[in-house]
Amino acid sequence: MAKIDLARRAEIGLERRARTRARILNAGEALLAERPAPAITVDAVAEAAGIAKGTFYYHFQNVDELATAVGAKLSESFNELLATARLQIRDPIERLSFAFAGFLKKAASDHDWARLVVQNSQSAAEFKLGVRANIKADIADAISNRRVSVRDADLAVDIVIGVWLQVTRGILERHAGPELISQALDAVLRALGVRRHRQSR
Amino acid sequence: MAKIDLARRAEIGLERRARTRARILNAGEALLAERPAPAITVDAVAEAAGIAKGTFYYHFQNVDELATAVGAKLSESFNELLATARLQIRDPIERLSFAFAGFLKKAASDHDWARLVVQNSQSAAEFKLGVRANIKADIADAISNRRVSVRDADLAVDIVIGVWLQVTRGILERHAGPELISQALDAVLRALGVRRHRQSR
Amino acid sequence: MAKIDLARRAEIGLERRARTRARILNAGEALLAERPAPAITVDAVAEAAGIAKGTFYYHFQNVDELATAVGAKLSESFNELLATARLQIRDPIERLSFAFAGFLKKAASDHDWARLVVQNSQSAAEFKLGVRANIKADIADAISNRRVSVRDADLAVDIVIGVWLQVTRGILERHAGPELISQALDAVLRALGVRRHRQSR
Amino acid sequence: MAKIDLARRAEIGLERRARTRARILNAGEALLAERPAPAITVDAVAEAAGIAKGTFYYHFQNVDELATAVGAKLSESFNELLATARLQIRDPIERLSFAFAGFLKKAASDHDWARLVVQNSQSAAEFKLGVRANIKADIADAISNRRVSVRDADLAVDIVIGVWLQVTRGILERHAGPELISQALDAVLRALGVRRHRQSR
DNA sequence: ACCAGCGGGACATCCCGTTGCT
DNA sequence: AGCAACGGGATGTCCCGCTGGT
8 A cells, every 4th residue: 555655646746747847838838929038037937837936946947948848849739740741741842831831820820829939930949950850851852853943952941931930920910811821832832943743732 | 609619519429429329339239149139238238339337328228229229220221222222223023132132142241230130030120110111012013013923912021021031041050152142032033923024133 | 734734834934934024124124213215225224134135125125115114013113002092091182191201201212213203204104194193083082072272183283293203303312301201291282272171190 | 808808707607607506506405305315316406407417516516515505595594584583573482483483484385495494304404403593592591581481491492393393294285274373383382381471472 | 617428336126046844 | 846935146227426528
């Protein structure tokens, strides 16, 4: 019974720990959506999360570590979408299109998420690199298959990311409707010089 | 005689004031190029400008006011380029192309300026609006003249600005060479669906 | 068990908090006895209380709040004396006399307290109003009972308070002895035009 | 002619100096009427006087010196009234009465002056001593002539000054009307135990 | 005699990271 | 695991008094 007690207790502790950590993460997410990392304070996070400041330090070293964790969580949300695409879609252009449209749709339906993405695109190097690597892989594939006229893969990635981020900002600032998403996608594909092939969208 | 005295005094005062103010502005520019406004301190600005903190507060209310002033100065650097284009080029597409390429060239040749632009594109609402308004005017013109296939002016502006900013980032981060500028421009024009007309570039 | 824990924790917290708060209050009292509120600094209070500045701000928003708290504590010291009078003495004139003499006796025996009273009589509106209201109630009573010849209650209060404060200053500045207290009281009663009745003092 | 020029110039200089000094004094008066000396700044005085801060330091060493000068000016305003009384009135009680009523009348008709008096009564030792000395002289006279029943001159002075100051506060805070002045005077005379003699009021 | 501008420093405020407790 | 309270220090802000000019 003592065994059970201890195991149970540890289990509860872990649960509790995870729950508290999640609350901090959510609070951090909300604040990081408003302003960049250097401008948020541990006090603010603790208050938003409804915990004591000491508790924050039990879970994170400092605000930067929280920002990193939030960035990682954000990366996951991207990877979910990308994983789907990777499994189901073979054609790199279609895959890119799927992801591009998917990200914008998500931004349109979840403004908090969109704000977070925009803020993190500025700082949070790791997050940026992850997304970029994914897009670049598809584009490099497309380039080597002569599916696009653009030569420079990095330039192509910049075009895709640049339009994506700016349209995301447009969604937030001008409440641009979702009907613009397909137009934006078409524009990006034109920019890349996509050759019609088996283009299904 | 009193007239001359007063005028002279004011003149000297203005000169001195202007000189100190310029030093602060330059220091602020340099710091704002590194990190966003909320993360720079008055102490850092004062030290970089070689003045006392009290002197800073004699010229600006606080760091935000400095950031605004830097933004205004930045706007001017844009307006210079745009004023040239406005006077010499009639065709909206050519004008847009001229400005787009011009901004990227400037970024390539002056990385400090480029960094400042990228940082300010995030904050500094006024600066953004000024640039945006200029671009939108040309695009609206092009749309009404059926020179582009894109319908939504705001989306078109987002495309131009998005690619521009991201390529500027590329110049800074990957030291992208100036040879990419014309490729980027071509891509943007394709994205807008520009119809060949008397397109000379 | 959890209940006990929480209660105990809160209790200890409260104890510690109260102790530190009391130290700050005492330090503030001592400083406010020397000079008016706008002239005392948080640094001085913190040093006098033997705490860090941060701790001060954990307990008070700023010096004004401390001054208010000191005023409240001072009010209590008055109310203690007045409460005794209210319970034991029926006659308004006697009650007033008791309080008047009591305040002066206290001033004579505790110069720090007296200094604090004199300083606070200038600022600290709330403190003043509390004392004034008490005195006025007794005087209004006396007026309606035709126990005094003075008609205007506010004027009567001014007379009582004015003499009281000034004699208190005299105690501090000229080290006026306690033998003057009864003389001062007699003078005030004459000023009010008190009619002998069952006047026992 | 050169002589005349120089003399004239010096004359003008003196005039100008006096005028500027007066402007500073007036501004200081206005500010010192609002809050005690430690809380007013040279910057505020300079702005209120419409002069540069450097000019302030040409006329005064610091704020305390200004406060002293304002106090001196205030003393003069008292002495004017007292000088009249001294010349025209022989009887010490009548003289005291004249001054007491005169001060209150002035307070009622010039609230700025009254505010200044109340503020300075707290600080400004010199000002207080001057007034006190005057009153005490009359009272000592009255005591030695057996015109009052009070024995202790200092206590008597405290009574007079205490009531006077508090009634002045009443005039400011409750806009007490001038009709209370004679009542206040009567009360003070009763407090002192004045024996009817040739009492004219 | 007056002024604009400036250097220096006192002070208020905020916030970080730690401690001791349960 | 979580909390209240605290110490320490970075930073913003204000203001004093000086300087060099006319």
